[in-house]
Amino acid sequence: MRYTFPRIEKLKSRKLIASVFTEGSSHAKYPIRLVWLETELPEAVVLQAAFSVPKRHFKKAVDRNRIKRLMREAYRLQKPQIEKDLKKQYALVFIYTGKGLPDYAAVEKSMKNLLYRLAGENDD
RNA sequence: ACUGCAGGCUAUCUUAUCGUUCCGGUUCGCCGGGAAGGAAAGUCCGGACACCGCAGCGCAGCGUAGCGGCUAACGGCCGUCCGCCGAAAGGCGAGGACCAGUGCAACAGAAAGAAUGUACAGGUAAUGCUGUAGUGAAAUCAGGUAAACUCUACGCGGUGCAACGCCAUGUAUACCGGCUUUUAAGGGUUGCGCGCCCGAUGCCGGAGGGUAGGCGGAUAGAAUCAGACAGCAAUGUCUGGUCCAGAUAAAUGAUAAGAACCCUCAGGGGGACAGAAUCCGGCUUAUUGCCUGCAUGUUAU
Numbered sequence: 001m002r003y004t005f006p007r008i009e010k011l012k013s014r015k016l017i018a019s020v021f022t023e024g025s026s027h028a029k030y031p032i033r034l035v036w037l038e039t040e041l042p043e044a045v046v047l048q049a050a051f052s053v054p055k056r057h058f059k060k061a062v063d064r065n066r067i068k069r070l071m072r073e074a075y076r077l078q079k080p081q082i083e084k085d086l087k088k089q090y091a092l093v094f095i096y097t098g099k100g101l102p103d104y105a106a107v108e109k110s111m112k113n114l115l116y117r118l119a120g121e122n123d124d
Numbered sequence: 125a126c127u128g129c130a131g132g133c134u135a136u137c138u139u140a141u142c143g144u145u146c147c148g149g150u151u152c153g154c155c156g157g158g159a160a161g162g163a164a165a166g167u168c169c170g171g172a173c174a175c176c177g178c179a180g181c182g183c184a185g186c187g188u189a190g191c192g193g194c195u196a197a198c199g200g201c202c203g204u205c206c207g208c209c210g211a212a213a214g215g216c217g218a219g220g221a222c223c224a225g226u227g228c229a230a231c232a233g234a235a236a237g238a239a240u241g242u243a244c245a246g247g248u249a250a251u252g253c254u255g256u257a258g259u260g261a262a263a264u265c266a267g268g269u270a271a272a273c274u275c276u277a278c279g280c281g282g283u284g285c286a287a288c289g290c291c292a293u294g295u296a297u298a299c300c301g302g303c304u305u306u307u308a309a310g311g312g313u314u315g316c317g318c319g320c321c322c323g324a325u326g327c328c329g330g331a332g333g334g335u336a337g338g339c340g341g342a343u344a345g346a347a348u349c350a351g352a353c354a355g356c357a358a359u360g361u362c363u364g365g366u367c368c369a370g371a372u373a374a375a376u377g378a379u380a381a382g383a384a385c386c387c388u389c390a391g392g393g394g395g396a397c398a399g400a401a402u403c404c405g406g407c408u409u410a411u412u413g414c415c416u417g418c419a420u421g422u423u424a425u
Contacts, residue, residue: 003142012373014336050373061165062399065377073378076143104378 005076011048011091016041020091029113031098031106032071036118041089049075049092057099067096070104074111082119090122 011017016039024037041048051071053064071094094114096102 005143007145007375010373014373017373052373060398062397065399069377073143077378 003077003080005072005079008043009045009048011050011093013042016048016091017050017093020093024091024093027114027117028097029110029117031096031102032110032114033095033097034114034118035093035095037091038088038122039091041091045089046083046086047079047090047092049079049094051075051094051096053096063101066101067107070102070107071096071111073104074108075115078108078112078115082115085119086122088122090118092118 011020019039020035020037024035026033026035028034051068053067055064058064058067075094094111
């Protein structure tokens with residue numbers, strides 16, 4: 001099993017991100033909130049994901065980068081576990097809602113929870 | 125050694141596993157190589173580059189300010205004079221002009237240039253008319269003040285890479301170009317004036333706005349390292365070497381182990397400030413560890 005996260009699996013379309021927020025469903029597992037939408041993606045992949053850290057809570061770009069990288073890493077390692085069970089295409093947006101800098105273990109735990117809940121709801 | 129002053133360097137390293145992005149190769153399995161900073165920050169100055177109704181003239185406005193130099197340019201840097209602060213090393217300075225005009229001036233003083241006058245002496249037809257004293261930094265041919273107006277010299281068009289060019293999709297006439305017609309209300313421009321430009325309708329041609337979709341711009345340069353020469357220096361010239369991020373919602377990472385360093389209550393703990401966004405030159409602010417030189421006093425020898 002390959003643990004990759006190439007460019008085509010990144011959610012980049014502004015239109016899609018906007019529609020995920022307006023039409024999507026959401027799950028929260030502190031300190032991360034997942035907003036997702038079943039939709040058509042511009043690439044032939046199962047999932048496209050984006051990661052966001054609000055500027056309001058983290059003024060320094062270094063901190064925002066760090067949190068995004070942790071979330072991306074956790075997503076990369078967990079994603080193959082659920083990808084094979086999904087038949088349709090989904091757009092995901094992960095938002096960090098915590099106030100302080102997390103460690104990797106906390107992010108991984110939260111990510112795992114969110115991904116399995118997503119898979120459970122969409123298991124055909 | 126302590127204290128102070130000035131300048132400079134530095135910003136942990138290695139390995140393993142799993143990843144991201146760019147370049148080159150490829151038997152399309154992969155392989156090799158590059159990948160944040162000294163401030164990438166604040167966006168405070170100065171350029172390069174790009175476009176805009178050529179941006180022209182006058183007034184106004186803004187910026188700079190000893191003198192000389194460096195530079196693509198600067199409000200930066202170097203040298204130097206003067207003033208102030210400091211015991212010194214050294215630091216700081218909106219340091220051009222009040223023999224152009226206008227204004228302002230605490231206390232003292234009759235009076236600080238349009239308003240008058242004390243004492244003594246001299247003088248006159250008469251009068252502060254004259255001298256001295258007195259106040260003050262300055263008192264009737266005055267002087268001070270320009271982080272007061274002002275004057276002088278020099279500089280300044282605007283907007284910023286979400287600039288700008290190309291391609292795709294696609295809705296509909298609000299856009300552009302040319303010609304025609306009318307010379308005209310109105311509009312545009314750097315605040316104002318001049319000037320300049322746009323400006324009815326119809327026809328022809330192109331496509332405009334929006335979707336921040338894709339590609340270019342976009343990373344080899346006022347680059348960097350070494351040496352020589354010129355110069356007190358900033359800096360410049362020449363020769364040789366090097367190639368050193370180019371992402372686009374945004375890569376440069378995650379985890380683990382070890383080494384060195386610092387602190388230690390001997391269990392262990394710690395690693396600052398901070399993340400490229402068109403690119404350069406500065407300034408300012410944040411911050412780790414260290415080195416060198418200098419100054420004066422104290423202590424030790």
